[in-house]
Amino acid sequence: MLQTNPSTSPPPLVSLSAAGVRRKGRWLVRGVDFSIARGEIVTLIGPNGSGKSTTAKMAIGVTRPDEGHVTRIPSLRVGYVPQKLAIDWTMPLTVDRLMTLTQPLRGRDIDAALEATGIRHLARAEVQHLSGGEFQRALLARAIARKPDLLVLDEPVQGVDFAGEIALYDLIKTIRNTTGCGILLISHDLHVVMAETDTVICLNGHVCCRGTPEAVSRSPEYLRLFGARAGQTLAFYSHHHDHTHLPDGRVLHSDGTVTDHCHPDDGHHHEDSLPVGRAGPMRIVHAHGPNCGCGDHGDEKPEGNPGTLQERGDA
Ligand SMILES: Nc1ncnc2c1ncn2[C@@H]1O[C@H](COP(=O)(O)OP(=O)(O)OP(=O)(O)O)[C@@H](O)[C@H]1O
The missing domain is CATH 3.40.50.300 (P-loop containing nucleotide triphosphate hydrolases)
Structure with a gap:
């Protein structure tokens, strides 16, 4: 054994x-x-x-x-997806912008993370229009793009x-x-x-x-x-x-x-x-x-x- x-x-x-x-x-x-x-x-x-x-x-x-x-x-x-995000929902925010909000990322890492979480087609979508599941995927993509x-x-x-x-x-x-x-x-x-x-x-x-x-x-x-x-x-x-x-x-x-x-x-x-x-x-x-x-x-x-x-x- x-x-x-x-x-x-x-x-x-x-x-x-x-x-x-x-x-x-x-x-x-x-x-x-x-x-x-x-x-x-x-x-x-x-x-x-x-x-x-x-x-x-x-x-x-x-x-x-x-x-x-x-x-x-x-x-x-560490890739951290907090329970709450302090986002100003009155400002338009796309998914790909969300990815780099606090830290720059390479375009290919963003693409790979969006692909891995199944939301690459939503890269230009506005975050406030995402469904609950899509929003959680966007947060996950943001976390894994940093290769934690x-x-x-x-x-x-x-x-x-x-x-x-x-x-x-x-x-x-x-x-x-x-x-x-x-x-x-x-x-x-x-x-x-x-x-x-x-x-x-x-x-x-x-x-x-x-x-x-x-x-x-x-x-x-x-x-x-x-x-x-x-x-x-x-x-x-x-x-x-x-x-x-x-x-x-x-x-x-x-x-x-x-x-x-x-x-x-x-x-x-x-x-x-x-x-x-x-x-x-x-x-x-x-x-x-x-x-x-x-x-x-x-x-x-x-x-x-x-x-x-x-x-x-x-x-
Ligand atoms: N900085 C702080 N100062 C004082 N009390 C705090 C502070 N942070 C958290 N608390 C209190 O500590 C307790 C635990 O909070 P915590 O957010 O860790 O719980 P949780 O299990 O994650 O709760 P939830 O499921 O509601 O998110 C709560 O009563 C909260 O009000």
Whole structure:
């Protein structure tokens, strides 16, 4: 059997270790651990405000961690598709102009990126007239034209219907396969993720759980429900949390009690198995979280470190 020698395998593109961001006396996210290797797809899921964008910005160096560490390979090239773009929609803007808005690009790289994303015919189209799916492709084209090592896509299927979602995920998979870049995807859908995802990380101010969607996407029940094509592209990420973070920061436990913080063993140290699919059970591994009370988070640093723009793509 072929074995990988850990000492010769390349270092991950980016690696977060017990990383957290604090603003105005509040931890936005804390205790985040994960890494992304070349060719790997990591999907961050979590409800609104759970710290997904903050975590992604930490990963690419736009936001500096207030505790823990983030390491990136030297001169990492990042292609970042943010959730929102500050575009003046009253000004006419064509797709090819969008491509070079913040950075010059060679014409052939623009053409290749538009071709790869299937919108070359829209190069002269005005951005405000694009459909949701076309607009997301234009943003993807803009990101891949810079030939990134790491592609960070914040809600890439927003405003896109179900068929468009499958097509976009297929495109992202093709980009990964042809360029070998690492991909960090962000989604607020707690249950459906791209099937090619290697690791799903569920955030709720901390890493609530993590696992692989692979087993689920192969399960006969799932394929019956969504069909074989969707099964190749989308996967249910079924998981359960044994506690809920209330809006005021307190924690509701499965036994109905409410505490100011998580309990030390609130799902943070267990490994659960879900009985799904032929590929065997999906592992759910809990990690440490903010205020989880385990006493293993190190010292808090003062809040308010300014964000940095180091090693940043075209945010
Ligand atoms: N610079 C900041 N200062 C203070 N609070 C912030 C700052 N940036 C983000 N927040 C808060 O941190 C929390 C996490 O925000 P973040 O954008 O990371 O969440 P998210 O999971 O990406 O949310 P969504 O799904 O709604 O996009 C939110 O409550 C947000 O209001």
